[in-house]
Amino acid sequence: MAKSAKSQFAVLGMLALLKRSSGYDLKKHMEASTQYFWRETFSSIYPILEDLETQKLIVKIDVRAKNDRKRNVYRITPQGTSVLTAWLLKNPDDIQVRNELLLKLFFGELVPTKVSIKHLEDYKKELTHKLSVFRDIETNLRAIDSSEAVYSLITLDHGISQVLTSLEWCDRAIKTLKSSKEK
Amino acid sequence: MAKSAKSQFAVLGMLALLKRSSGYDLKKHMEASTQYFWRETFSSIYPILEDLETQKLIVKIDVRAKNDRKRNVYRITPQGTSVLTAWLLKNPDDIQVRNELLLKLFFGELVPTKVSIKHLEDYKKELTHKLSVFRDIETNLRAIDSSEAVYSLITLDHGISQVLTSLEWCDRAIKTLKSSKEK
DNA sequence: AAGATCATGTAAATCGTTACATGATTGT
């Protein structure tokens, strides 16, 4: 496996959780769970599945139950599990963030104050939407036995608390900009 | 300029703020200010400066004051300013996040609980360090006239509040994992 | 004299996104 290959591990891990899945389903599951901290596209998933199969970390299995569509369903192999586990044990690398909003705000003195305020207000809308999506996911997760969803709830809690903090920060920033404008 | 070219705008914007700077100084300034939400490497900065010069968005200026080292100092041109401003007005794209810690936590059920707890505790250390760096920067910014540093303070406030929230989240997550372990 | 830091770059590898392409099946 390549040096970094984070996408490969994302796919391998999802497959380990799902037990058996096609590339298509994998994507759909990620959209409903990891979307806000990790996403993959079909264009990355399919080649990765081939790669993983070549490395014998996963195998294609024949499931063609009653009138099922033709699709490539995979499961993880023992080798795959051990490669995945080794990665999970390693201390995660630093997240390299690139926040375009913050960059534009940092350059704020180069444009009228109202531009920065506009960006912040647009961002608030996004955050509010995100929050409602998170709340829905939370409701669904709490409906099933929450002890089964411990890890989902932890990552979700991260998302919710970050969003709430961001909303408060937006308000503070808007207030600061409005008052600095008056001077 | 290329379609996205966010790095180019980061360089162009820094140059606009600094009035005149070499690639080297630009990098140093970014390390002291935007590092936690935007970073560039020398390998990207130098080619970008050449590019921007070719496009006449910046010009090399001759500063060779008393025994100064030889270095390429640039300033932004009027064209550069207008290209930069146009970009600053545009609504920033969504941030595409990839958080490896959250991904590993999401896969937490595949490894012993203590592994996830370890990751969280390591992360807390990082966050604590980051917080102390932020506090130092804050002290320095408040020392100079804070009305001059509005935009720096806003981005810094973002960093500090995110870190504080993350620390609280870590504690909640660790607590949850410890209690789920007992069952 | 030596080590740190200033200062600038090139080349290769890696990685990720976007656009393109195709066809089957299901629901209305």
Place this chain on the structure above:
DNA sequence: ACAATCATGTAACGATTTACATGATCTT
């Protein structure tokens, strides 16, 4: 019949990171 969505891929491009490379100047 038609639209939506299931399902899988390829190709091109764009962007970023890492490794490599070099030499000057400053500090101790």
